[in-house]
Amino acid sequence: MSPNGQPATRPTQRLAALKRLPRPVYGHAHALPNIALGYAHRHPWAQLSHAISGVLEVHTEHAFYVVPPHRAVWIPANTVHRVTCTTGTCIRSLYLDQAANCRRTTDCRVLGINPLLRELISTFSGLPVDYEQHGADGRLVQVLLDQLASAPEEDMRLPLPGDKRLRGLCQRLQEHPDDATGLAAWALPLGVSEKTLSRVFRRETGLTFRAWRQRLRMLSALPALERGERVTDVALACGYESLSAFIAAFSQQFGRSPGEWLRGNTKAASVT
Structure with a gap:
């Protein structure tokens, strides 16, 4: 139950109900469904799902992607996809609106995540949802986006006919x-x-x-x-x-x- 006695809303429902993201980059650890959503769905924002541990598997109409530990998958906005994972997988997800879209691609990509980028994702997940965009938090976000833009791609894609x-x-x-x-x-x-x-x-x-x-x-x-x-x-x-x-x-x-x-x-x- 929520503090006011009303039934608590699940993170998946809260995310789907958003008309726009509260900030260009959204990724609070406790405000997101950091779990694999095994049903086909899409969202109007780009998504980055980082496999802290375990293996993610992303299924789209045209390909199948495997995301080993310490990698991430970039899912462009409006891409229909579903996600499965191995037991014990730990995920951190970020959602990015058009203004923060640092990777211009129309299909999914598996990215290598270096130690600095891992720390940035982890630190960002603990920031307030309405973080201060023009202060230290906003500067951290900009470094995060710069690192994401230059993250190397890994060939973990299986094309489907x-x-x-x-x-x-x-x-x-x-x-x-x-x-x-x-x-x-x-x-x-x-x-x-x-x-x-x-x-x-x-x-x-x-x-x-x-x-x-x-x-x-x-x-x-x-x-x-x-x-x-x-x-x-x-x-x-x-x-x-x-x-x-x-x-x-x-x-x-x-x-x-x-x-x-x-x-x-x-x-x-x-x-x-």
């Missing part, structure tokens, strides 16, 4: 990344040739079927690695018959081995 023939195929593989069914076998029930399906797949996603499936498997591995599962078990769950093949594919995709990736996350956590 619009073609109905491919939607079911991709959904099956997302649910079962270890499925080794070849494109020829997928083409048969669809009544098209393997060559035609391959051409459509590349046109719709910008990737070959093989490259798309490998990226899917690598992105699918991240939540399991973050949960502390054995690398060998993760490799098998992602459809790799040998640990060495999985490590090689992981290193090719992310520029470092699974062990190096985990150590990097641990190091980042130690300075938050």
Whole structure:
């Protein structure tokens, strides 16, 4: 209940009821739904969701994004999306109106978050909702926006096809990344040739079927690695018959081995 005895309003309801943000950047830790909203929704402001710990997964009509710990996802205004996450994920969200839109993009981006930006997001989440724009708080916000504008993008995106023939195929593989069914076998029930399906797949996603499936498997591995599962078990769950093949594919995709990736996350956590 609220202090006046009326039923308390949930943060999600309060956010949806806003006609405009109280400040160009809005992100008080206790005034926002810092939880994953697993239903499709959109809002008239850009959103930044920072994974302090755990792994976020953002689903849009055209792509699937994986946001590992100490990264963030930038979601442009009016983008229909839904968010899922692993158990124990801790999120900090910011909402930015047009005046504070420091990244001019029409689709989502996964951003690397350096220690300074993490501290800025954390500090900002404790400011009053109606922070003083022309004082110290306003200057902190400007530094936050400058850091967000220059944050590097990370390739954690899996493009999704619009073609109905491919939607079911991709959904099956997302649910079962270890499925080794070849494109020829997928083409048969669809009544098209393997060559035609391959051409459509590349046109719709910008990737070959093989490259798309490998990226899917690598992105699918991240939540399991973050949960502390054995690398060998993760490799098998992602459809790799040998640990060495999985490590090689992981290193090719992310520029470092699974062990190096985990150590990097641990190091980042130690300075938050």
